[in-house]
Amino acid sequence: MSTRNGGAAVVETLAAHGVDTVFGIPGTHNLELYRHLVACGIRAVTPRHEQGAGYAAEGYARVGGRPGVVLTTSGPGLTNAMTAAATAYAESQPMLVLSPGVPTGTEGADLGLLHETKDASGAMDRLVRWSRRVESPEEAADAVTEAFATFRGTRPRPVHVEVPLDVLERAWGGSPWVGAVTAAPEPDAADVRRAATLLARARRPLVIAGGGAVDAAAEVRALAEALGAPVATTVNGKGVLDESHPLAVGAAVRLRALQKATADSDALIVVGSELGDADLWEGRIAAPAVIRCDIDPGQLHKNCPADVALLGDAATTLQALLAALPANPTSDAFVGTYPTNAPFVGTDGRAARAGELREACRAEARGGAGAYEEINAAVRAALPADGVLAGDSSQVTYLGSVHFFDVLAPRRFCYTPGYATLGYGLPAAIGASLARPQAPVAVLLGDGAFMFSVQELATAVDLRLPLPIVVVDNGGYREIRDQQETRGIPPVGVDLPVPDLASLARAFGALGVRATDPGAVTALVADALSADRPTLIHLKTRTE
Structure with a gap:
């Protein structure tokens, strides 16, 4: 051979x-x-x-x-x-x-x-x-x-x-080769001008950024600041605009407050999203004037028909759109464009509009979050600004982290809202740790999701990853239990015994601790980030 x-x-x-x-x-x-x-x-x-x-x-x-x-x-x-x-x-x-x-x-x-x-x-x-x-x-x-x-x-x-x-x-005597880079489509210039006209005339513009915009963060920010437009994201677009920015609404597309704001806007631009039900949670996105920007032609009218469809890479398309905007899109809009390191300056009340929308969305999300907001705040306080959070198909993720764990840049949040798989969080965090070894990574998920991939603790131990793994104990499948109760079904197959996870972690060679107070999580996560191996933090607390 x-x-x-x-x-x-x-x-x-x-x-x-x-x-x-x-x-x-x-x-x-x-x-x-x-x-x-x-x-x-x-x-x-x-x-x-x-x-x-x-x-x-x-x-x-x-x-x-x-x-x-x-x-x-x-x-x-x-x-x-x-x-x-x-x-x-x-x-x-x-x-x-x-x-x-x-x-x-x-x-x-x-x-x-x-x-x-x-x-x-x-x-x-x-x-x-x-x-x-x-x-x-x-x-x-x-x-x-x-x-x-x-x-x-x-x-x-x-x-x-x-x-x-x-x-x-079979024997091979060839040489490896790298093909030419596939050229992304470029938007039609006339369509770009039409979109720029709609945006320049808008008094209540709004931006939705999806997963297709993660490598166009600078362009999304520049457009938002030029227009004074609030920016909401899908889950996969989380962090495309720094969630501490005055125009950032957060990953709020599924919330009714945001969906109402799109209907009230006079120009909506959607960048890199199919606006699927996994994002909207049985809601609907609609506006009097809709601009869609996507690299996939099949997405340009999906779930929300476009008045202007821009086929192209997000960064290139938004650059063209910015170039087509007048210096002052409206008489009282934000003036000029800003480098990514410049402070945000506005000339009217549009930042206040964005702030009001953000608070309305947070208030709506808070209604179903319970203790998950506090738990996420505790982890956020320990994780440095550049940190990455991995979640799972757990309530603490989609009711908590999506809305209450702010990230400052794209590609800092791992969660799969569409396929909504269980068992994703821990192995995804391992992959994230290897992709960005200089950035701290943490895991925050429920016990049901964790048990799907508990064996990957051994992988994290092998790699000596300083990985905090916060497991919120819901006693099994809390989300499905809630759905059964809503439908009048007695709980079946959802209330499960949870092992002593701290001891289990130690058996794998990791560190393992227990906590009952979300307030204690910050110090535990901070300690875990400086450890020489992963640390499992088993949090047993009331989450309703």
Whole structure:
């Protein structure tokens, strides 16, 4: 067997694209991928479950802005990672999943081979942007290069490459190559002028920034300040405008106060969001004049038809829009543009309007938050400004962190509102820690979500991550219990015994402490950030 083989074709091409970290579990059938990692300078991180590998890769991509790469073995290794791949698709995160497959010529033969799967690539193709089964080492290298091309210039979404076992082992004498960067579409100049006219005439402009705007933070701020427009975000857009900025409303799109404000505005611009039900919670976004900006043409009229549709990359499109605005969009609007380090200065009451809207949204969110606001404030007080928070499909996240944990920049908040998976928070935090090793990371989630991926404590211990993991004890599945009560259903399958999580953490080699007062969490998190290993903080308190 040549050591420069199909496995080398894949791994060398990963390295050529700047990959230095992969997440996965070695198995019988993917060893020819693992053979080449060290020589190519790629670090292999081994979670304790392939789903955890996928969530870690998603967190890595979300925080680092670089594609997450997952290596699985065939059969169950791949199927274990499918939920994470589907999560990345729903949340528009770049992920490359690589797996071995049955040997060439045995597809669908039902021979009883180890890990044999009826149609692994076909199954993945139903979940991701595309899935491809290759037929040669050369084609394997090309598929990896094409995968990275799909992450640039288009809406980022996961892809899968299946490499048959015989192809992994076949000799390869080629060289890795990097394809040309895919050019993002540019908006039509006439449409930009139409949008600029609408915004310049607006007396009550409003901006909604979604996940597609995370790399256009400077442009969103410049536009908001030029117009004096409040900025609300979706969950995936959280932090696109520093949430301490006077024009920031926060991640409030699902709140009725914000939805009413959009209906009352005279010009609404939506940047990089599909405005789906996962964002709106059965609400609706509508305005007399709607401008949509998106890199995906299929999103420009989805859920809220656009009066002006701007197809293009968010940063480039907003730059064009800013250039088309008059120096003074309205007689009493904000004058000029401001560098990102300049203080915010206004000439009318629009900042007050933004502040009033923010307070109305917070008051609405506070009605369902209970103690979750206090818990989030305690963690926020301990985490430095540049810190990253990872949450989960837990009440403390979507009722608490979304609204009450302010972040000062994009790519600082890990949560999956669309696919709403459980078990995401801890492995995503591991991926985030590796993507931004200089930034402190914390986890805040419920006990139900934590138990989905408790095994990844071992991964965090292996990596010696100073990771605070705050687990709010709700005694099982509190959200589903609440829904059962609302429907008049007696609680079934939701009240669960919770282990002694502090002792469990210590058994994994982590630190473990207990708390009953949210006020004690700040000091515990601060201590955990300077520890030489992860710290689990088991918080047992009333959360209703």
